[in-house]
Amino acid sequence: KQEVTQIPAALSVPEGENLVLNCSFTDSAIYNLQWFRQDPGKGLTSLLLIQSSQREQTSGRLNASLDKSSGRSTLYIAASQPGDSATYLCAQGWAFNDYKLSFGAGTTVTVRA
């Protein structure tokens, strides 16, 4: 069974500091990895999708890397803002054309003004 782990569970930083969120997975036969943002009591917003053939993806202040050999993905958020406060979830895709995801427990980020 695929297991996805996110450390730390919570993170508090001052505004302007760069954020580094870690995700590890046990199944080396990863198809893709997706990062999501979840605001309290809300649904999930897709942030970045990395295919297994890719090393990283970037969108604005966000950059996500994927290292299949070590079973790790890292989400970097540059110059954090209070609006970045949310829970960030990573999820591993299982197989081509399957779309099922295994989710980590998330990292809850607080950016202090």
Add this chain to the structure above:
Amino acid sequence: SAVISQKPSRDICQRGTSLTIQCQVDSQVTMMFWYRQQPGQSLTLIATANQGSEATYESGFVIDKFPISRPNLTFSTLTVSNMSPEDSSIYLCSGGGGGGSTGELFFGEGSRLTVL
């Protein structure tokens, strides 16, 4: 990308009753799923909603408790039957695999159920 709408967004229900959650996607998607997120926890996959046939349930979830319909490529419903306080959760619909798909999965805003 796909925009997914769910309703109701939240509801307070009495023990023993059933509630149906609707999920509408703004474009045709190959795959639709239902997830549950219990308080303070991450997402757990309930089932894959299959168009025109019975849903495929994950271990620990059964059709009698969570009947699912998917009459076409853009719509699905999840019913939470004979509810108990343990069913208090956010239920999320997701979809992916439409035209030009990159493999990305999109989610609705969720339906927050509180069972008293």
